[in-house]
Amino acid sequence: MSCDFLALAQPGVQKLSPYVPGKPVDELARELNLDPAGIVKLASNENPLGPSSQVLSAIQGALPELTRYPDGNGFELKQALAVRYDVTAAQVTLGNGSNDILDLVARAYLAPGLNAVFSQFAFAVYPIATQAVGAEGRAVPAKAYGHDLPAMLAAIDANTRVVFLANPNNPTGTWFDSQALEAFLSAVPEQVLVVLDEAYIEYVEAGDNLPDGVQFLARFPNLLVSRTFSKAYGLAALRVGYALSSAQIADVLNRVRQPFNVNSLALTAAVAALADTDYLEAGRALNSAGMRQLEQGLAALGLSWIASKGNFIAVDFARDAAPINQALLQAGVIVRPVAGYGMPTFLRVSIGTEAENARFLAVLGQVLARD
Ligand SMILES: Cc1ncc(COP(=O)(O)O)c(C=O)c1O
Numbered sequence: 001m002s003c004d005f006l007a008l009a010q011p012g013v014q015k016l017s018p019y020v021p022g023k024p025v026d027e028l029a030r031e032l033n034l035d036p037a038g039i040v041k042l043a044s045n046e047n048p049l050g051p052s053s054q055v056l057s058a059i060q061g062a063l064p065e066l067t068r069y070p071d072g073n074g075f076e077l078k079q080a081l082a083v084r085y086d087v088t089a090a091q092v093t094l095g096n097g098s099n100d101i102l103d104l105v106a107r108a109y110l111a112p113g114l115n116a117v118f119s120q121f122a123f124a125v126y127p128i129a130t131q132a133v134g135a136e137g138r139a140v141p142a143k144a145y146g147h148d149l150p151a152m153l154a155a156i157d158a159n160t161r162v163v164f165l166a167n168p169n170n171p172t173g174t175w176f177d178s179q180a181l182e183a184f185l186s187a188v189p190e191q192v193l194v195v196l197d198e199a200y201i202e203y204v205e206a207g208d209n210l211p212d213g214v215q216f217l218a219r220f221p222n223l224l225v226s227r228t229f230s231k232a233y234g235l236a237a238l239r240v241g242y243a244l245s246s247a248q249i250a251d252v253l254n255r256v257r258q259p260f261n262v263n264s265l266a267l268t269a270a271v272a273a274l275a276d277t278d279y280l281e282a283g284r285a286l287n288s289a290g291m292r293q294l295e296q297g298l299a300a301l302g303l304s305w306i307a308s309k310g311n312f313i314a315v316d317f318a319r320d321a322a323p324i325n326q327a328l329l330q331a332g333v334i335v336r337p338v339a340g341y342g343m344p345t346f347l348r349v350s351i352g353t354e355a356e357n358a359r360f361l362a363v364l365g366q367v368l369a370r371d
């Protein structure tokens with residue numbers, strides 16, 4: 001006799017589809033028998049600069065301690081973040097990537113009978129984390145692919161415990177300004193936790209008028225700002241993110257956090273990365289130049305896209321993008337299909353180095369010319 005262990009899973013989990021990450025270079029190389037060195041991956045919004053040299057030497061210094069458990073309280077990193085953002089260390093929660101933070105919030109605050117509000121086309125982990133704990137996910141129709149904040153407010157009811165906002169959002173790159181955030185936070189019921197996911201905030205440039213969520217923490221005790229070292233800080237492989245919130249919310253999240261959720265190398269690397277402001281600046285400049293390069297190249301190919309403030313851009317092919325994706329893969333270029341987000345005519349392209357962007361544009365031009 002065999003048991004149906006899918007049927008035995010919680011109802012929310014039974015209906016989940018696993019998160020689909022960008023295809024790894026080695027996987028494509030194996031599948032198509034390609035030389036990994038010739039493959040360009042612009043699929044996971046990673047930092048094309050490569051790791052900071054300061055981070056690499058800090059990690060070297062931490063290697064002899066591998067036999068020891070990490071500092072489960074992440075003292076040094078919390079101190080560094082507290083100083084950087086003018087909060088107390090008690091307001092910082094560390095996560096195994098910022099995905100972990102999103103999961104901690106869902107586990108601590110959501111349950112069957114409760115709901116979380118997020119936008120259509122918002123980051124896929126919000127519905128996954130919500131459904132995994134048996135809560136209802138309310139996807140509010142987007143406005144021009146971005147968050148419709150007034151409609152999201154209207155979707156909140158007595159059973160709403162969490163609102164997830166992504167600014168800028170992935171995969172659309174859309175954003176909202178400070179006034180919109182201020183109006184939203186002022187109107188949200190005080191018992192609703194607003195998770196402001198700022199995974200890409202370091203790419204924002206002066207004059208963009210994107211809010212710095214940290215500036216709102218003192219006035220809105222129901223706000224949690226989540227950030228990551230995976231993108232602009234270039235540490236995606238190490239998995240380290242963090243939340244800034246009231247000390248009480250941080251205390252709650254720490255009750256469900258695994259004791260050693262951030263490993264020693266990640267802790268050490270994040271402290272070094274935070275101090276390496278030149279690296280951040282170089283990444284931002286590379287991203288701006290790369291965004292312009294892609295926009296110009298896409299325009300030359302007669303394509304349209306959603307304006308983005310992240311390190312990626314969603315390109316609209318105005319027809320099923322799956323065959324185009326397949327042809328790009330055959331040519332050794334990995335981008336990200338977003339049909340799973342309900343955007344089957346789009347492909348999301350991460351900003352790479354100048355050479356990577358040029359290769360993508362050249363291959364795309366050939367693929368489209370063949371049609
Ligand atoms: C909007 C958004 N939030 C959070 C994350 C999670 O990143 P990480 O777990 O690497 O910090 C991502 C990653 O792609 C993202 O796009």
